[in-house]
Amino acid sequence: MDNERRHLVMEWYESYYDDVYRFILYMLGDKQICEDFVHDTFVRAYTAVERFDHRSGVKTWLISIAKHLVLDEIRKRKRRKLFPIEKDIPSTLNVERLFENKEAVLELMSDIQKLKLNYRxxxxxxxxxxxxxxEIADILDxxxxxxxxxxxxxxxxLRKISQKEEGDGQFEQTL
Known part of the structure; x- marks a missing residue:
């Protein structure tokens, strides 16, 4: 059973690593600890694989695990009053397909970090x-x-934040 479980979670890791990484990066804005949180997500999935009941997809379940880890971290940061925002986007992410340039991505990431947690x-x-x-309803319950x-x-x-900082029209161009 352990070999089967290990093999299954490794398949999930290969299939959903980028999705989990991106979610954590955008939630925390800190790529230095992102890798640790991805690792912790898959470790938790490994230990809980028997409880995965297939009511949702694997990606939904993994992001739900990551959500709980991220929320715990955000609570810890609030207590310590630390909210670092990462200023570099890993080249492995394909976010440029969504946005015109890296500066727009960085501005949007910064603006997203200013939103309430549920909005983010x-x-x-x-x-x-x-x-x-x-899927979102399943992840967030x-x-x-x-x-x-x-x-x-x-x-x-997000539009209000972007318009305040950039002037009217910039947000629409970024999305």
Whole structure:
């Protein structure tokens, strides 16, 4: 069983590493600790693989595990009042396909870090991870209407932040 479990989790690692990494990077904005959190996510998946009930997809389950790790870290940071924002994007990420240039990506990452936690999670899952509303609802344990409403509010808040800092029109060009 251990060999089967190890093989299964290694398949997941190869298939979903980038998705989990991107989610954690955008949530925490710190690529130095991102690798540790990805590792911890897959270790937890390995130890809990018997409890995976296939009600959701593997990617949804893994991101849900990562979400819990990230939320714990954010709570710790709040207690320590530390919110570093990473200023370099790893070249392995293909975020340039979503945005015109690296500066726009960095500005957007910085703006996303300023959002409320729930807004940040929904935006990252929808826009970066390209999760469906149902997948997001499964990951966050919310209803689909709550996901849609929170996403709408998150976009509105992100527009306000971007317009304040960049002037009207910049946000729309970035997305």
């Amino acid at each position: 999670m929904v935006l990252i899952l929808k826009m970066v991870e390209d999760c469906s509303t149902k 919310w209803s689909e209407p709550k996901v849609r409403k929170t996403f709408s509010r998150a976009l509105h808040s």
